[in-house]
Amino acid sequence: MTIENSLDQSFVSTASDKMRQSLHSPSGNVHASDPAPPEGKAAVRPFEQELIQALKLIGEGQWQVWSRVVGLVGPRSLRYARFLTEHDADAEDVVQQSLTRLAASPALFRVVQHPWAYFLKIVRNEAIRFRIKHQRPPAISVNLLTELQFRSSIAIDPLEVAERQQMIQAALTELPVDQAEVVILKFWEGMTFQEIASVMGESPNTVASRYRYAIAKLARLLRALEGEAAHVS
Template sequence: MDWKKLIDEHGAKLVLYARQWCDSLVDAEDAVQTAVVKLWKKHEADESLPLGRVFVAVKHAAIDTVRSSKRRRLRELKANEEELEGTSLFEAAEIEEERRKLIEHALGRLPVEQREVIVMKIWSEMTFKEIGRALGISQNTAAARYRYGLRALVRMLPHSTASTS
């Protein structure tokens, strides 16, 4: 397992995924770090570790991070620093700043089961089969969560059609 390659290629997606549970970027990066180190120790020689396994490890690490009261205390402190860096989930993109904020806010209001499927599908380009295998659900359930999530987003973002071209 080449952890540098993993971080180069998928680091941004993994951090975004971790942020579905973690409030701050710092905590999300901590979760990714914990997961990658743990996986590397177990599967150092394994060149073909499925991406789904990495996502699952990140999810568990993110949940542990949030649960840990010690980290929660530190998070408040770190969050102050993070404010200086900005807390956006996404890079400045072609989409207008206001619109991006609306999308992030709407994503944050979705149930986490739907959010994680959307993140895995859209930004990690995983198939429903891969998502289902990683999350221990059927691919139909994964697809249903995805559709419900997108529909909810459409309802929360009434002008979504106007800003796309």
């Protein structure tokens, strides 16, 4: 049994279903053609295969494909950087610096199994350096959370959409930052615990533990918020 399957399903089903129903992967990030790999297997995604091939060509001196690399990792990493920095301009600086590091050492990405997770680790490290340099405390980006769109296959009352978005936003901002980061990477990037551990520099067990506590707290918070909303209405 995998780590994820060993989680308390009573907590996971309550909060996870609401997250999946109420959060939509941002445009240019996770696509229908980029399914999340099975937990524990960390399969290479289609766009990651393109990235590996492009980096291989760059390693051979074919820098004309650099724009393709930027197109693959830039939009996908920008929103994660915004979560880490809370500011649009700061996030752009962090991603630009991360791309500069990638351009300086493209060969490094050819020897890692999952270059996308490796690049996000660089983005995370750059964001930490940026916060320290500019003396900005870490926090959950409310701006990012408000951009997460409601997804549904049927028409739903816009007021209900806004209400659910507010509930998710309020619940996520109550989580410790390290737990919220795991939830963002799990639901938003569709990453496995193994990949998240690589990004955050933690063990898969530590990441899974944070996820478990985050989901449990989200379930309680969402139930409480729904209760408050029902009472008001």
